[in-house]
Structures are given as structure tokens and as C-alpha cells.
Amino acid sequence: MSLWQQLPISHRYAALPQSFYTRVMPTxxxxxxWVTxxxxxxxxxxxxxxxxDIWQQIFSKGAMPDYFQPLAMKYAGHQFGAYNPALGDGRGLLFGAIADQQGRWFxxxxxxxxxxxxxxxxxGRAVLRSTIxxxxxxxxxxxxGNQTTWALGMMVSDTPVYRERVEQGAxxxxLAETHIRFGHFEHFFYTGQHDDLRLLADKVVEWHFPELESSSASPRxxxxxxxxxxIIKRTAGMIAFWQAYGFAHGVMNTDNMSILGQTFDYGPFAFLDDYDPHFICNHSDYQGRYAFDMQPGIGWWNLTALAQALTPLVDKGELETALQTYTVQLNQEYSxxxxxxxxxxxxxxxDSELCDALLKLMADNRVDYTLFFxxxxxxxxxxxxxVTSLFENQAAAQPWLRQYLARCEQETDSTGQVRTVAQRCQLMRQVNPKYILRNYLAQQVIEAAEQGDFQPLEQLITVLRAPYDxxxxxxxxxxxxxxWGKCLEISCSS
Structure with missing residues (x-):
């Protein structure tokens, strides 16, 4: 008997009206x-x-067990600022939801x-490169420490997939606490399906924000x-984390924005090497709309698009007032x-001036972001x-470092005693990773995998699971x- 058959499996999304999805069998x-x-x-x-092995049976023989009910979700979204009504799960299927041992559904x-x-x-296919x-x-x-979707497993096949070149299908x-995106709300708003829009909002509250329910069913x-x-609070927290840890998402379209503020849809993403606030990780982003320093503003833009979609349910003025909290919350969390x-x-x-001066120095001297911290x-x-050896102009970095160390001497612990260097550094090593997913490391793993060697992938996974050690x-x-590792081009093709 398959272990999946023994799990509690919910088909709560499949219980919604068919305007929310289309039932589709995988090809x-x-x-x-299995790769990993x-x-x-x-x-x-x-x-x-x-x-x-149930997954191999599904994809080799088309044998779909009755405890899975695959479907493709329908949504829409703004892509690079332009509304696209034709979106939905174009290569992915939702099979159901399972509960972890804490009772949380994924x-x-x-x-x-x-x-x-x-x-x-x-x-409808994905390639090995992007899947890795x-x-x-x-x-x-x-x-x-960021809220994100998870990868449970990866498979490869002999089915060719045609992109810029012929690649292996994967x-x-x-797993995700939800696959509901800003674009789900946009779809029902722009098509005038306001009853379904209300139903979607009700289900999001029921499934993900039950604490918001009052004893009275109305007013809603x-x-x-x-x-x-x-959603504003979670989105602000997510993007503050991206900015603090040097993560560029690459394609912040509204159909790639989770309503739970979790990092979602890893396309042409990258972690910064040299600190460049204007870094663009997606070579298809010709205008730099999703550059690293644009991410906070794009988060706000996307939330305004969501607010527009909610206007049949909530007074526009109330939504606009809520939106004003986004920048404040993001800045507080980033700080x-x-x-x-x-x-x-x-x-x-x-302190703010000290931080601003540091980021300018790092940008001027192209200092590696992760290694510096x-x-x-x-x-x-x-x-x-x-520390100063990381700067091209070491003489410019030395005054900043002296000022920083003098500021650190003002730090005290809970008893009022000045915190020692060892105490401070121990705390800092818990939040400043030694290991991140650099583009060149991912590329080396991909090249080995394309030759059939998956050991480098397993090794890198092991390293990334303990980034602070x-x-x-x-x-x-x-x-x-x-x-060469700093010049890799990452595209949307996958």
C-alpha cells in the first residue's frame, strides 16, 4: 500500500465551483x-x-490513484505591468492537500x-535546469529562515523538452501552504464574477486566516x-527579508505573489554576489522593472493591484488606508x-546613517554582500x-569600520553590561549566513546533472540546509x- 494512501488528503480546492479550475490528467x-x-x-x-513509486506509475503508465484529484487552477495577473487574463496552471497540477504532523495543511x-x-x-513541461x-x-x-514553498522531490525523464536547446524534461x-496568488482575485474581479470573488475571499479566510473570523457571520x-x-503585513515581511539577505526574485508578476507572503515561483532568481542595488537577475527584464532595489516598490504596486480586485468586497478608501501601512511595515522589518x-x-x-554609509561603500567598491557580513x-x-580587504578602496572602508566598532561598544546586554565582542559576534553568526545559493554553484550542479551525475546536487543541498554553520x-x-560566475544570464525559460 502506498504511504500516500494512508495520509489524510483534502480536496478542498476541488470542492470549489469549476470556474476556479479545470480537471486535467498529467501527461x-x-x-x-527519481533525482532526489x-x-x-x-x-x-x-x-x-x-x-x-506511485509517482513513477502515474508518469510512466498514467495510473492515477483515486486519492489524488489533479486539477489546473485558473487565475490571471499583471506581467511586467500589463494585465494578462489568459493565465493559469500551464504546466503544473494541484493534486490535493496533505497535513503535516502539526496539523498544518499543504x-x-x-x-x-x-x-x-x-x-x-x-x-506544459519543465526542464531539469530550472527544476534543480x-x-x-x-x-x-x-x-x-524565510517563508517559502518547499520541494518534496524531483524526477527526471527521457522526454525531450525544446527551449533554446533540447533539454531533459523534469x-x-x-508543497505550499497555498497556491492561491494575487492573480486569483484579479481573475474573478476583471471577469465580473463577483460571487466567486467573495467565495474565494471566504475560503482564504477560512483556510489561512481563521483567527479573523468573528462570532457573527456578517458584516463580512x-x-x-x-x-x-x-496579506500586506506578510508581503512586507517577505520583501524586507529579500532586501536584507540580498535575494532578487526576478519576476514579481502578480501571478507569482502568494497571498501568504511566501517566496513563490522560483524562476530567474539570484542572490547577490557583489553588492549592486540595481542588480537585474532576469536577462529578459530589459527595463529593469524587477531589479533588486525595485522590489519594495513593486511589492506595493502588486498590492495596489490586489486592492483593486477587492473593491467589490471592501470600501476603496479602507483599502487605500491599509495600503499606507505597507512601506512603514517593510521599513521597520528591514531595519x-x-x-x-x-x-x-x-x-x-x-544608526541609519551608519547603515546607509555602509551600503554606499559596498556598492562603490563592489563588495561581496554575503561574505562581508x-x-x-x-x-x-x-x-x-x-573585512576591509574586501573593498577595492580599503582606505575608504577603514573610517567606517572604526565608527562601527565604536558604536558596538555602546551595546549592552539585558543586565546593562557592555556586550563583549564574542557575545556580539556569536549572535551575528546566527543571522549572517556563511553559505548561500550562488548562481555559479547552481550552474555547476546543473551541468553535472545534465551529464547524469547527481552527487554534486546532493552535496550542495546538504550545505544549503545549514547556512549559518x-x-x-x-x-x-x-x-x-x-x-565567470558573476556574469551568468538567467532567463524565464524553463
Whole structure:
């Protein structure tokens, strides 16, 4: 008996009207086989340390067990600022939802499953290259402490997929607390299906924000407004994390924005190497709409698009008032994260200027973002010259470092005692990773995988799961990237 058959499986999304989705069976592939299985994640759901062969049966023989009910969700969205009504799950299927051992429900979504009514001009497939990147990206973000979707397992097949070149087809089992996006609300708003819009809002509250429900079933408008306020808060927190940890999403379309503020749809993403506030990770983003420093503003733009979609349910003025809290919340959370990375637990005059001066110095000198903060976290073990050596103009960095160290001497612990260097650095190493998913590391793993060698992938997954640990045996993963590794182009094609 399959372990999946023994799990509690919900089909709550499939119980919605058919205007929300289309039932679709996945298209079989040639010779599907496992690449990797997320055993720690699987254990939290009561699944085995090795994958169940039911997935191979589904994709080799089309044998769909009755405890799965695959469907393609319908939504819309703004892509690079332009509304597109024709969106939906074009290569992924929702199979149902399973509960972890804490009772939290997670969607089971299969990416690369084949054609759906929403595939448009695509083939419904995913390639090995992009599937590996999504697997690694979600593992890296989860380990860093960001709310994200998860990858449960990955398969490869002999089915060719045609992109810029012929590539191997791959399949990703993705888990997420929800796959509902801003674009779901936009679809029902722009098509005038306001009853379904209200039903969607009711289900989002029921499934994801039950604490917002009052004892009275009506009026509903305050509940919908409170839902929107939660989405604002979570989105602000997510983007503050991205900015503090140097993550560029690459395609912040509204159909890629989770209503739970979780990092979602890993396409042409990248973590910063050299600090460049104008960094563009997606080579198809010709206008720089989704550049690193544009992300906070795009988050607000996307929330305004969601607010527009909610106007049949909530007064427009109330929505606009709620939107005004976004920037405040984002800045507060970003400030908290950056101060923590600098080891400054207490707020003092001049801290903002100190941080701004640092970021300007780093941009002017193209300083590696992650390595700088990690070395700053190790001043109890290493000389300050290892920090300033990262700057092209070391003389310009030295005054800043002296000012920073003088500021650190004002930090006190809970008893009022001045916090020692060792105490401060120990706390800083808990929030400044030594290991991140650099583009060149992902590329090396992809190239090996395309030759049939998946050991480098497994090794990198192991490293990324403990980003704050020293892992001396894996030191080479924390070194500065080679010159070629900083110039890799990442596209939307997958």
C-alpha cells in the first residue's frame, strides 16, 4: 500500500465551483526516475525516507490513484505591468492537500505535468535546469529562515523538452501552504464574477486566516479588510527579508505573489554576489522593472493591484488606508533585520546613517554582500583587515569600520553590561549566513546533472540546509565566486 494512501488528503480546492479550475490528467513521460527526495521534509508528513513509486506509475503508465484529484487552477495577473487574463496552471497540477504532523495543511503540486488549458503556446513541461534551481532555491530560503514553498522531490525523464536547446524534461513535487496568488482575485474581479470573488475571499479566510473570523457571520467587509491587512503585513515581511539577505526574485508578476507572503515561483532568481542595488537577475527584464532595489516598490504596486480586485468586497478608501501601512511595515522589518546583521540590538541616533554609509561603500567598491557580513560576524576570531580587504578602496572602508566598532561598544546586554565582542559576534553568526545559493554553484550542479551525475546536487543541498554553520569541510562553497560566475544570464525559460 502506498504511504500516500494512508495520509489524510483534502480536496478542498476541488470542492470549489469549476470556474476556479479545470480537471486535467498529467501527461506521461518516458522513463521517469527519481533525482532526489527531501527526506527531512517527507518525515514531517509521515512519508518515508525514500520516495513512493506511485509517482513513477502515474508518469510512466498514467495510473492515477483515486486519492489524488489533479486539477489546473485558473487565475490571471499583471506581467511586467500589463494585465494578462489568459493565465493559469500551464504546466503544473494541484493534486490535493496533505497535513503535516502539526496539523498544518499543504498543497501537493506537480510542476512539469504536461499540457493544460492554460499552457497557451507552451508545452506544459519543465526542464531539469530550472527544476534543480527551484529545488535548491526553496531549500536555501527555508534554511535562511524565510517563508517559502518547499520541494518534496524531483524526477527526471527521457522526454525531450525544446527551449533554446533540447533539454531533459523534469518533474517537481512542490508543497505550499497555498497556491492561491494575487492573480486569483484579479481573475474573478476583471471577469465580473463577483460571487466567486467573495467565495474565494471566504475560503482564504477560512483556510489561512481563521483567527479573523468573528462570532457573527456578517458584516463580512471588516473580515475581508483584515485579510488584506494580513496579506500586506506578510508581503512586507517577505520583501524586507529579500532586501536584507540580498535575494532578487526576478519576476514579481502578480501571478507569482502568494497571498501568504511566501517566496513563490522560483524562476530567474539570484542572490547577490557583489553588492549592486540595481542588480537585474532576469536577462529578459530589459527595463529593469524587477531589479533588486525595485522590489519594495513593486511589492506595493502588486498590492495596489490586489486592492483593486477587492473593491467589490471592501470600501476603496479602507483599502487605500491599509495600503499606507505597507512601506512603514517593510521599513521597520528591514531595519530590524539589518540591525541584527550588524549586531546592533538597541536603536541609537546615527544608526541609519551608519547603515546607509555602509551600503554606499559596498556598492562603490563592489563588495561581496554575503561574505562581508559573515566576516563582520567573525571579528572575535579574525583581524579587521579581513573585512576591509574586501573593498577595492580599503582606505575608504577603514573610517567606517572604526565608527562601527565604536558604536558596538555602546551595546549592552539585558543586565546593562557592555556586550563583549564574542557575545556580539556569536549572535551575528546566527543571522549572517556563511553559505548561500550562488548562481555559479547552481550552474555547476546543473551541468553535472545534465551529464547524469547527481552527487554534486546532493552535496550542495546538504550545505544549503545549514547556512549559518561553519562546515569547515565545505569551505570552498563559501569562497568568492569566479569572474565567470558573476556574469551568468538567467532567463524565464524553463
Amino acid at each position: 506521461p513521460v518516458d522513463n521517469p526516475r 527526495w527531501n527526506a527531512p521534509l517527507a518525515a514531517s508528513f509521515g512519508l518515508g525516507e525514500t520516495p513512493d 498543497d501537493v503540486h506537480l510542476k512539469g505535468a504536461g499540457l493544460t488549458p492554460y499552457s497557451r503556446m507552451g508545452d 534551481r527551484e529545488y535548491l532555491g526553496s531549500e536555501a530560503m527555508a534554511a535562511l 518533474l517537481l513535487i512542490r 467587509e471588516p473580515v475581508y479588510l483584515a485579510m488584506f491587512e494580513q 530590524r533585520l539589518i540591525r541584527s546583521k550588524l549586531g546592533l540590538q538597541q536603536r541609537r541616533d546615527g 559573515r566576516r563582520l560576524s567573525c571579528l572575535d576570531q579574525q583581524p579587521p583587515e579581513l 561553519e562546515q569547515p569541510q565545505h569551505q570552498h562553497y563559501a569562497e568568492l565566486p569566479p569572474a
